[in-house]
Amino acid sequence: MPAFSHTSVPAAVALPVIEGGFPRRLHPYWPKLQGRTRSWLLEMGLMPPDKVAKYADDLCYSDLVAGYYIGAPDELLATISDYSAWFFAWDDRHDRDVIHGRADNWRRLVAQLHEATEAPELHLDHRDPLVAGFADCLQRFYGSLSHTWNVRFARHFHPVIDAYDQEFRNRTAGIVPDVDAYIELRRQTFAHWIWIDLLEATAQYELPAWVRKTPAFMRAALAVQDFSAWYNDLCSLPKELAGNELHNLGISLIEHDGLSVAEAAAEVRRRVIGCVDDFLEAEVEVENIANGIEALGEKGKELSVAMRSCLGNMRNWFSSVYWFHHESGRYQVDDWEDRSNPPYVSDEPVGADAGPGAGRVPRQASHRVPDRVPEQAGECA
Secondary structure: OOOOOOOOOOHHHOOHHHHHHOOOOOOOOHHHHHHHHHHHHHHHOOOOHHHHHHHHHHHOHHHHHHOOOOOOOHHHHHHHHHHHHHHHHHHHHHHHHHHOOOHHHHHHHHHHHHHHHHOHHHOOOOOOHHHHHHHHHHHHHOOOOOHHHHHHHHHHHHHHHHHHHHHHHHHHHOOOOOHHHHHHHHHHHOOHHHHHHHHHHHHOOOOOHHHHOOHHHHHHHHHHHHHHHHHHHHHHHHHHHHOOOOOOHHHHHHHHHOOOHHHHHHHHHHHHHHHHHHHHHHHHHHHHHHHHHHOOOHHHHHHHHHHHHHHHHHHHHHHHHHHHHHHOHHHOHHHOOOOOOOOOOOOOOOHHHOOOOOOOOOOOHHHOOOOOOOOOOOOOO
16 A cells, blocks of 8 residues: 555544644655565565465555654664564464463463563574564664663563563453553553664664653653554554453543543543643753754764654654554454454464464575664663
8 A cells, every 4th residue: 555645534533733733754765665574574474475465565564664763774664664564463463362362372472572582693593483573673673773772672672572461361361451550551562662762773873861861852752652552542442342352541441430432532532632732842842952962062963963863753653653543454444354353364373383384484684684883872771
């Protein structure tokens, strides 16, 4: 599906503030991303070939990241695109393992992903496509900045794995978290800080901890990530209600606050708009800090450029996330034969659970580590 399609947005999820105030942009490498990530999905065995051919482009995973990370080196953007596709495949596996009661398979995957986070080079040829694909992306990311950035990235991903495991256990036990608990869990399952870390890789500059931890920078980052997660909840609410999902801000509001479906959707929409307001306020503060830093000589100018790159791409998330949800086949439940069973997902077990010879085709050398960017001093946040 081509980006910038003229899609009509249903009134219940339309956000004029995004359509009017956040112009949509795409990385110039975007036209090549679809084909590259489609080939990578096949190479890694993350989707069956028939489903890749029929659905991969219409899922728009590469469109999504091409609007997130303007200015990224082409090879890094390709890695982020593959990683985004991997993340959706992991989310689908999680859902299918819950539905089919594959608890042992899930626990095994959790342990293997934790191991691959620390040593991706040891898991590049893992039998399970999800583990091998994850390791492949991390190996390529870990060549982007310094070792300290690698350590921080890994430290941020371990809680993401644990949060998905918590969701698995919640769904198995039929537990709907209350609103506050859900928000904290969602900030991990959406991998808020992973996507923010990748802003630095895009800028090819490792921000010092005092910048990353500045209240205005943290507020801007959290606002855009909460917007993205909660707008996803708003748009996926029909799909997740149909599929007996328990983790959605709207579902928590229905279960614990006694709201109707319509009332819950309206409340999620209100919170989504509040994230935009929070970002716009924080954006001004971060820009003022960057202006002050710019006056501190050559090093100050380099840091201010990197800060503006990160801030500008935070802003790009709003339009990219918004339009993705109205173009991707992932959310077009009215077009599915069964609203509880996404047509792009395979119910068959994969990897070690699928028998000899399942899953992957031989790896290609084109997906090894990209050229390394000179290391910069930094701290683990």
